[in-house]
Amino acid sequence: MKDEIVKKSVSHIDKHDLDGELVSQPELYEEYATQLEEARADLEEAKNELKVRDDDYDVAWAKADLAIRKHPGSFGLDKVTEPAIKSAIIIEPSVTQARQIVYSTREEVLRLQRIHGALHAVVGALDYKKRSLEDLCKLKLANYYSEPRLPKGKEEIRSEIEDQKRRKKYEKNREANDTIRVGES
Secondary structure, eight states, rough: OOOOOOOSSOOOOOOOHHHHOOOHHHHHHHHHHHHHHHHHHHHHHHHHHHHHHHHHHHHHHHHHHHHHOOOGGGGSSSSHHHHHHHHHHHHHHHHHHHHHHHHHHHHHHHHHHHHHHHHHHHHHHHHHHHHHHHHHHHHHHHTTOOOOOOOTOOHHHHHHHHHHHHHHHHHHHHOOOOHHHHHHH
């Protein structure tokens, strides 16, 4: 299972390249869904390993407990009391080693849970992206992004209106120029 999860944003959509987005969507989904399934399997395997390591720790604890109770002198104990036995068990090398293995296995489980969670979020984002792409396609088919246009036959009216605006502006400029010339005379 790769530790690198997502290098780029999978939720980005180029609305001007919908066909490209639609073509790449299934490949992206397959890639991350496969990684998610691998992460799920790795996580389950690590959880099972943790159970085994917990059992190994319990066995090491029990063996140390029995050995200390049978031969307390070889563990430096004068009296056999429960607190003394517990202290001797805790410092027993086999118990310490088993405890370290449990801790490192728990760290691995946590690491894999983070990877699994991140991949689950990516697959969720890809599901959302799919719905967004569908909605954008519907908008495109409904000409949502098109330029406003006048109905057929109305173009002549538009050009006539623009011509009238130009004539009025020309006449205003001409009157202003005539007023200036009369004032100069």
